[in-house]
Amino acid sequence: MQKMIDRALLYERDELIKSLLTVEDINIIKKIRAFLSQEEELPATMTIEQLREEVMFSVNEAKQGKGISHDDLLKEIDQW
CATH class of the missing domain: 1.20.5 (Single alpha-helices involved in coiled-coils or other helix-helix interfaces)
Known part of the structure; x- marks a missing residue:
């Protein structure tokens, strides 16, 4: 199961990177960067x-x- 999660993670990360490479608006990049840098506690699972x-x-x-x-x-x- 861990390998499946790892593959899914790798795939999603690669797709995100591909999407980011097409962004031409610096404000979008800044918003994504700010979102990713947030240290927010996740809800209990x-x-x-x-x-x-x-x-x-x-x-x-x-x-x-x-x-x-x-x-x-x-x-x-x-x-x-």
Whole structure:
């Protein structure tokens, strides 16, 4: 699987480079460069199985009456 990811990465990177070589607007290049230099935290990721587990856990808690109703949540928010 790792080789497939590596090949996909290499292909996409090569295609991006080819596209960049055709750009004739310096502002586009500057925007791409600024975007690539951003140090932004990526959102947490999880596998499909982990997501299913989280959803089932939440569903089970809701069935057991654990949690808060939408109306009660809104009332609680008003007190913040």
